[in-house]
Each structure stands twice: as C-alpha cells, then as structure tokens.
Amino acid sequence: xxxxxxxxxxxxxxxxxxxxxxxxxxxxxxxxALKNYLALRGDIWTNLFNGKQVVRAAINHTLVDDLSTINxxxxxxxxxxxxxx
Amino acid sequence: xxxxxxxxxxxxxxxxxxxxxxxxxxxxxxxxALKNYLALRGDIWTNLFNGKQVVRAAINHTLVDDLSTINxxxxxxxxxxxxxx
Amino acid sequence: xxxxxxxxxxDIGQELSKLRLANSSIGALVSFVGQVRDVNDGDAIxxxxxxxxxxxxxxxxxxxxxxAKMRWNIIDSLIVHxxxxxxxxxxxxxxxxxxxxxxxxxxxxxxIMDYLKTSAPFWKKETTSHGERWVEAKISDDAAKARWIK
Amino acid sequence: xxxxxxxxxxDIGQELSKLRLANSSIGALVSFVGQVRDVNDGDAIxxxxxxxxxxxxxxxxxxxxxxAKMRWNIIDSLIVHxxxxxxxxxxxxxxxxxxxxxxxxxxxxxxIMDYLKTSAPFWKKETTSHGERWVEAKISDDAAKARWIK
Numbered sequence: 001x002x003x004x005x006x007x008x009x010x011x012x013x014x015x016x017x018x019x020x021x022x023x024x025x026x027x028x029x030x031x032x033a034l035k036n037y038l039a040l041r042g043d044i045w046t047n048l049f050n051g052k053q054v055v056r057a058a059i060n061h062t063l064v065d066d067l068s069t070i071n072x073x074x075x076x077x078x079x080x081x082x083x084x085x
Numbered sequence: 086x087x088x089x090x091x092x093x094x095x096x097x098x099x100x101x102x103x104x105x106x107x108x109x110x111x112x113x114x115x116x117x118a119l120k121n122y123l124a125l126r127g128d129i130w131t132n133l134f135n136g137k138q139v140v141r142a143a144i145n146h147t148l149v150d151d152l153s154t155i156n157x158x159x160x161x162x163x164x165x166x167x168x169x170x
Numbered sequence: 171x172x173x174x175x176x177x178x179x180x181d182i183g184q185e186l187s188k189l190r191l192a193n194s195s196i197g198a199l200v201s202f203v204g205q206v207r208d209v210n211d212g213d214a215i216x217x218x219x220x221x222x223x224x225x226x227x228x229x230x231x232x233x234x235x236x237x238a239k240m241r242w243n244i245i246d247s248l249i250v251h252x253x254x255x256x257x258x259x260x261x262x263x264x265x266x267x268x269x270x271x272x273x274x275x276x277x278x279x280x281x282i283m284d285y286l287k288t289s290a291p292f293w294k295k296e297t298t299s300h301g302e303r304w305v306e307a308k309i310s311d312d313a314a315k316a317r318w319i320k
Numbered sequence: 321x322x323x324x325x326x327x328x329x330x331d332i333g334q335e336l337s338k339l340r341l342a343n344s345s346i347g348a349l350v351s352f353v354g355q356v357r358d359v360n361d362g363d364a365i366x367x368x369x370x371x372x373x374x375x376x377x378x379x380x381x382x383x384x385x386x387x388a389k390m391r392w393n394i395i396d397s398l399i400v401h402x403x404x405x406x407x408x409x410x411x412x413x414x415x416x417x418x419x420x421x422x423x424x425x426x427x428x429x430x431x432i433m434d435y436l437k438t439s440a441p442f443w444k445k446e447t448t449s450h451g452e453r454w455v456e457a458k459i460s461d462d463a464a465k466a467r468w469i470k
Binding site for chain 4: 183184187190191194195197199200203204209258261270272273279314
C-alpha cells in the first residue's frame with residue numbers, strides 16, 4: 001500500500017530529505033513494522049530506526065504510539081521528541 | 086499607655102470614624118484585651134468586638150493574632166477579613 | 171521586586187515588557203490580571219470601590235513578594251494593585267513573575283495572588299441596583315492560601 | 321479558543337486586552353510568555369530557530385485547548401506560537417486563559433504549557449559559537465506533563 005512519509009528536525013537532516021512516497025510490502029502495517037522496514041535500508045537509517053533512539057510518530061497529524069496501525073494513503077511523520085514553547 | 090487605633094471598611098462605617106487615640110488602663114496589653122475593652126462601650130461596639138464577628142487586627146502595619154501584645158505608642162488597626170485582588 | 175498601589179489604570183503590555191527585557195536569562199513570565207466582573211452574587215455591578223490601609227498595604231505586598239522569592243527560583247516580580255472607584259471590565263490587579271523556567275514562575279505567581287487575597291489590607295465595596303454592600307471574604311480564598319502553609 | 325502559529329512577533333498587551341474585554345464575566349486572566357534565553361546548557365545563544373510540522377501544529381494546539389476547556393471552568397484561551405529564527409529576548413510563545421476565577425485559569429494555563437512542551441510538533445535549533453545544535457527534550461517536561469494524566 002502507498003503511504004507518504006515525512007521527516008522533521010534532526011531526522012530530516014540525517015536522512016537529508018523531508019518527505020517521500022513509499023509503497024509498503026504486504027505485512028508492514030504498524031509504526032513499529034515501518035520503523036523496522038526503514039532500518040533495513042542500512043547506515044543512517046539503521047541508526048535512526050533500530051529502536052535505540054527515541055523517534056516519535058504521527059499518523060495523519062495525530063501523535064501515535066508504535067503499535068498504531070497504518071492504512072493506505074496515510075501521512076506518517078517521524079521526528080525526535082518535541083521541544084517547543 | 087497611649088495607642089492609636091484605626092478602623093477600616095465596614096467597621097469604620099459602623100463606628101463612624103476612622104481613627105482615635107486611646108489611653109489604655111493598666112492590664113489591657115493584648116489584642117483580645119483591647120477588643121474586650123472596646124466592647125464595653127456598648128451598642129455597636131459590643132456587636133463588633135464581642136467575638137461573634139471576625140475582626141482582624143494589625144499592629145504597626147503587620148497582621149497579628151489576638152494573643153499579640155500591644156505596647157505604648159503602637160498603631161493598632163481593626164478591620165474585617167480582606168477582599169482585595 | 172516592585173510593588174505599586176495606585177488609583178490609575180496600568181498597561182499590561184508595558185509592565186510585562188519592562189520585566190521581560192530587564193534580564194536575558196528570563197525564559198518564562200507568568201502574569202495574572204484581575205478585572206471587575208459585571209455580576210457578583212447574582213446582582214449587576216455598577217461600581218466597585220477598593221479601600222485600603224495606606225500605611226500597611228505596601229509593606230504587606232512586599233512581604234508576600236519576599237516570601238515568594240525565598241520559596242521559588244524566580245528572577246523578579248511585580249505587583250500593581252489599584253484603589254478607588256472602578257467599573258466592570260476595569261483592571262484591578264496585575265501580578266507578574268519572571269524566572270528562568272516556567273514551573274517556579276507559575277507557582278510563585280499563584281502564591282502571590284493567594285496571599286494577596288487573604289493578607290493584603292484591601293476591601294471591596296460594590297454598588298448594585300439595591301445599593302451599596304461590602305464584599306464578603308471567601309472561604310475558598312482561605313483554602314487557597316492554606317495550600318501553601320508549610 | 322484561538323490558535324495562531326506565525327513568524328511575526330506578537331503584542332502581549334493587545335492580545336490580553338482582546339480576551340479581557342470580550343466578556344464581562346471574566347474576573348481572572350492568567351498568561352504565560354516564553355522568551356529566548358541568552359544562555360542554554362552553558363553556551364551563549366546567538367539564534368534560535370523554531371521548526372514545526374505545519375500540517376499538524378494547529379490541530380495539536382487546538383486539541384490541547386479543547387482538553388483544557390473540558391477539564392476546567394474557563395471562558396476562553398489563546399495560544400500564539402512563533403516559528404522561524406529568533407534571538408535572545410525575543411518572545412517565543414504566549415498562552416492566555418480567561419475565566420471567572422483564578423484557580424481554574426492558573427491550572428488551565430499551566431496545563432496548556434505542559435502539553436504544548438511535550439505534544440506540539442515544534443523543534444528548536446540553537447546556534448552558538450560552537451555551531452548549530454538541536455535542543456534536546458527535557459525529562460522535566462515529561463514529568464510536568466505526567467502530573468496531569470488522569
């Protein structure tokens with residue numbers, strides 16, 4: 001299924017772009033599964049998404065936890081803990 | 086001993102003046118004793134100072150409780166619970 | 171730490187800016203503004219008169235600021251309290267607390283208000299269509315103050 | 321309830337007056353202003369850049385305001401958060417809460433700040449004499465938020 005993935009802050013800088021369209025293989029349907037899938041890209045991706053760094057996720061502009069389900073057409077965003085205010 | 090007594094808010098209105106000089110008889114040396122002494126004046130004074138109404142006191146511009154000692158030359162103020170802010 | 175008791179209105183933006191720009195280690199400012207409400211105890215309010223005890227007011231408010239400064243890690247504070255005749259929507263009181271971080275500034279600002287309400291010698295008299303009346307002290311204000319007693 | 325995310329500075333006095341004069345049953349306004357400090361983690365700050373997630377920010381801040389309004393008896397609230405490049409002494413964020421009485425307004429204002437700090441998609445990057453660095457989230461902010469979890 002096709003989804004849109006966005007990156008922010010130090011994650012955006014690390015991967016060096018801010019957005020991509022991904023066509024996920026069958027079976028990748030939660031945030032954790034997507035993180036693991038991205039970690040397989042190696043190098044910086046492994047570093048970011050192997051679970052050793054805190055990477056927060058939002059689906060369709062709502063903060064979610066890693067067990068949340070991803071559906072076709074979703075906008076999934078990854079970013080470090082927020083530091084506004 | 087001579088002291089100055091001030092009245093504020095509804096107490097000032099009840100006694101109809103805001104300040105007086107009092108020469109206290111020997112033995113009247115606490116706030117409670119002064120209240121009792123004023124209550125002896127009868128009528129409105131009894132009403133105000135017989136202990137049935139909450140009357141707060143300050144000595145020399147500091148809130149005090151009724152056990153506090155009064156000294157010659159003190160400025161003693163009586164008023165209802167405050168309602169600023 | 172500053173205390174002002176005055177008949178004139180105050181300009182919140184100006185007061186806040188003064189505190190804010192005075193110290194570049196300030197990260198947080200918490201402020202409280204009290205205003206005259208149009209209705210109290212079910213009656214429409216025409217005017218509100220603030221009486222105070224001139225010799226004592228300044229001293230009482232300064233003591234509250236000193237206590238706040240001793241209890242929390244704050245940088246500065248300001249209390250402006252008006253006296254005299256006011257109307258609904260008029261500003262009565264302003265308290266501003268500045269600090270490096272927000273937690274202590276929130277705590278100190280609320281502490282100052284809770285003590286001001288119960289320890290500073292101000293009294294309110296309202297005029298309504300039924301005439302004049304003194305505002306009664308609220309039990310809830312005593313309870314709010316009691317939370318801070320150590 | 322209003323949320324604004326903007327690059328421009330804001331005028332606290334004007335924002336507060338707007339809320340204050342909008343409703344004559346308002347007796348209390350509590351506000352928070354956050355500003356850029358000159359030093360962070362021991363280094364002098366030259367600039368602070370606020371990045372955000374445009375599609376999400378407004379929605380996240382509105383959700384916080386709605387939650388505050390459901391939890392406390394307040395009349396209105398305003399959040400103004402700046403994005404872009406700022407310098408020490410610049411204002412970053414303004415939160416104002418109005419209500420009939422002060423207790424709920426204090427509580428709601430601090431709640432909004434604690435949630436904003438941990439749930440709204442903003443990220444700070446500092447430039448110091450050592451170069452650029454992203455600001456780390458603080459454990460103390462998570463602890464501040466945890467106090468409100470029911």
